[in-house]
Amino acid sequence: MSDKVTFxxxxxxxxxxxxxxxxxxxxxxxxxxxxxxxxxxxxxxxAKDANLRAAEGMARRTVEKFNQHGHGAVVTWCPSCHRxxxxxxxxxxxxxxxxxxxxQILHQRRERLAAxxxxxxxxxxxxxxxFGFHEVDVNPLIxxxxxxxxxxxxxxxxxxxxGHMCSALAPVPRALPDATRATCEAVRAAGADTVVxxxxxxxxxxxxxxxxxxxxxxxxxxxxxxxxxxxxxxxxKAWKNAGxxxxxxxxxxxxxxxxxxxxxxxxxxxxxxxxxxxK
Amino acid sequence: xxxxxxxxxxxxxxxxLGQFIADxxxxxxxxxxxFKACPMTGYAPGLPAADAQDVVAGVLGLLRQExxxxxxxxxxxxxxxxxxxSAACPEGINAMKMMRVARMSAxxxxxxxxxxAPREEKGFFRRIGAFSQLQFSADEIEKWQR
Numbered sequence: 284m285s286d287k288v289t290f291x292x293x294x295x296x297x298x299x300x301x302x303x304x305x306x307x308x309x310x311x312x313x314x315x316x317x318x319x320x321x322x323x324x325x326x327x328x329x330a331k332d333a334n335l336r337a338a339e340g341m342a343r344r345t346v347e348k349f350n351q352h353g354h355g356a357v358v359t360w361c362p363s364c365h366r367x368x369x370x371x372x373x374x375x376x377x378x379x380x381x382x383x384x385x386x387q388i389l390h391q392r393r394e395r396l397a398a399x400x401x402x403x404x405x406x407x408x409x410x411x412x413x414f415g416f417h418e419v420d421v422n423p424l425i426x427x428x429x430x431x432x433x434x435x436x437x438x439x440x441x442x443x444x445x446g447h448m449c450s451a452l453a454p455v456p457r458a459l460p461d462a463t464r465a466t467c468e469a470v471r472a473a474g475a476d477t478v479v480x481x482x483x484x485x486x487x488x489x490x491x492x493x494x495x496x497x498x499x500x501x502x503x504x505x506x507x508x509x510x511x512x513x514x515x516x517x518x519x520k521a522w523k524n525a526g527x528x529x530x531x532x533x534x535x536x537x538x539x540x541x542x543x544x545x546x547x548x549x550x551x552x553x554x555x556x557x558x559x560x561x562k
Numbered sequence: 563x564x565x566x567x568x569x570x571x572x573x574x575x576x577x578x579l580g581q582f583i584a585d586x587x588x589x590x591x592x593x594x595x596x597f598k599a600c601p602m603t604g605y606a607p608g609l610p611a612a613d614a615q616d617v618v619a620g621v622l623g624l625l626r627q628e629x630x631x632x633x634x635x636x637x638x639x640x641x642x643x644x645x646x647x648s649a650a651c652p653e654g655i656n657a658m659k660m661m662r663v664a665r666m667s668a669x670x671x672x673x674x675x676x677x678x679a680p681r682e683e684k685g686f687f688r689r690i691g692a693f694s695q696l697q698f699s700a701d702e703i704e705k706w707q708r
Contacts (some may be wrong), residue, residue, distance in 0.1 A: 294690050300697030321696055322707035323687045332649035332662070333669040339575040366643070369658055374578040377569070415644035417658075445601045446642035454681050455605050455640050518697065535696060543692035551685055552692055 286314055288388075289352045292321035293361030295450070296483040301515040305504040306360060306385055308513055310453045313392035314397045318352055321360075329367040339375070342367070342543070346376040357382040361446045362416045362482060369418050386424040389507075393428060400510035401414070403434030406499075408506070409475035409487055410439050411466055415447035425481055425503050432510040438473040450484035463489065464562040468497050479503050490520040522556045531556050578670065579663055583625045586660050589653045592618050596657040597637065599650035606636040624664040628673040635677055638665045 290310060293305050303319065310317050324350065328341035349357050359365040365384055372378070380427060389396060408429070412422045422443070429437050442447050444462040445452065452458040466489065470478055477499045480486040490500040500520065518534075525531045531553065532540060540548045572578040594614025603609040610618070612633045620634025638661060647657035670676030683689070694703055 294687075297690055297697055298693045319702075320704040322703070323690050324707050326687075330682055330686060332666045333671055333676075335575055335579075335666065335671045342575070370656070370662075371575065371578070373572060375575055414646075415642065417645040417648065445644045447644075451642040455602065455642060457606055458602070458642065485587060539696050542695040544695075547685075547688060547692055551689055552696075555689075 285354060285356045286355040287316045287354050288318070288358045289354050290319045290350050290358050290385075291325060291346065291349070291360065291364060291382075292319060292335040293364045293483075294322060294326050295361075295487070296360060297322055298487055298519045299483050299502070299517070301517050301519075302483055302486065302502050302504055303360075305502075305508040305513070305515050307542045308390055308508050308511065309384070309396065310358065312388060312511060313395045315358070315388060315392075317358070317468070318354065320348070327364045327367040327372060329363050329530075330370075333428075338387075342372040343376055346372055346378050350377075350379045352380075355380050356387055359384050360483070362418075362421075366416070366418055366447070370557075384419040384421065386421045387419060389428055390424040393431060396507070397427070397431045400431050400433060400507065402510050402512045404432050404506055404509050405434045406477045406501075406506070407436040407473075407475045408477040408479045408501070409470050409473045410437065410479050411481065411489065412440070412443040412543065413446055413448055413451075413481070413485075414443040415445060415451065421481055425479075429479065429503060429506060432506055435506065435510075437479075438475055440469040440473060442469045448482035449488040453488070459488065460561040463492070463560050466494060467492065467562060470496075477501055484551060487519065489560060490517070491523045491558070493520065494524045494526070494559070500522070525556075527554055528557060571643035576672075579666070582659065582663060586655055586663075589655055590618070590622060590660075591653060592622070593652065594618050595650040595652060596655075596660075599646040600637070600641075601644055601646055602640040602642055603637065605641040608635055609640065619658060621660065621664045624667045624674075624677075625660070627667060628671060630668065630677065635663070635668055637661070638668055639678060641665070645690075660672060663668060 307317055325345050326341045328338035331338035444529050452462055478501045485504045522531050525534055569581050592615050597614040597617050602611045617633045617637055620631030626631040641661045643658055645658045668677045
């Protein structure tokens with residue numbers, strides 16, 4: 284893969300600006316120059332199974348925009364986007380680029396990354412795994428990357444949840460609470476103080492556990508950037524664990540709430556931030 | 563000399579799905595290995611006791627734009643794209659994709675009547691836009707998301 288790429292982070296990860304910035308910092312640390320691209324304007328269309336005309340239009344537009352970037356290479360973050368590109372988008376479009384998952388790029392260049400990981404991260408961390416992203420076997424790649432972090436004790440449990448990330452489980456009754464409960468039990472058995480998430484939806488759906496459980500929930504890119512001496516605050520997690528609507532709004536601030544739309548914020552965003560993980 | 567005619571690259575999503583469906587219907591032997599490998603069948607009432615070959619036959623019916631069966635629809639609703647089905651298929655069919663395309667069919671996207679409700683989150687893109695406003699500067703949104 285070339286040294287200049289489009290970094291396609293996806294849609295739902297925009298809740299986690301820290302993850303996107305950490306991912307960019309890591310790619311740059313291993314010598315990759317990135318053009319970040321994500322949000323609704325770069326949606327893959329995977330959520331549009333009930334409207335294939337819309338799905339096709341979104342996919343076609345996104346592929347054309349990547350072609351216009353002219354890098355010849357796209358690095359993905361989101362497993363749903365990666366899967367949709369692999370299984371659908373490229374089949375009827377003309378992508379003029381190769382694509383790989385960020386874990387593959389970081390793993391290929393892990394010697395360069397290791398040289399930058401000079402700060403100790405004193406944690407006993409358990410990897411939260413799913414077994415469903417079969418396009419890229421991310422779990423062993425991430426284990427190798429986290430083993431580079433000085434001070435980090437990593438526990439890889441036997442348990443891996445179904446699906447490719449937690450959001451895949453959410454529509455199936457009992458499935459997400461079962462996975463959350465199993466994760467909590469595995470953390471206790473491991474004696475870990477931190478759960479390491481791989482994907483953004485796991486971070487989104489598990490980070491609220493910090494209010495009630497004796498462990499932290501941290502994405503793997505945050506641990507890697509912490510080892511580089513870069514601390515990027517997880518604002519979504521802070522909002523999720525704020526404890527009251529008033530505190531959430533205080534943390535976010537009136538200016539940002541107004542930019543998001545006051546009414547929509549109260550009707551759609553605030554309820555999401557107040558929702559607790561079920562187990 | 564035998565000549566194999568491969569289908570041309572499809573120009574549209576619907577064309578691609580048509581090719582995928584035709585290929586799957588040709589290759590699937592209805593052995594049921596995909597269903598037996600699924601980690602999610604316990605989440606759908608009645609499915610653990612269902613006959614694997616019958617459930618798969620119902621899924622193939624959905625690919626043919628037929629009615630399918632209640633068990634096939636229940637399996638589709640429980641699918642989380644774990645991919646164990648694809649690994650189990652002795653014919654090398656992408657069974658996970660088969661389930662996804664059967665879901666599209668059950669949603670009424672391929673011409674047959676809708677049999678299951680869409681899962682699409684109401685206000686999805688508005689939510690994405692709102693969180694972008696909360697997490698990114700105007701400059702980042704302009705450069706990264708337009």
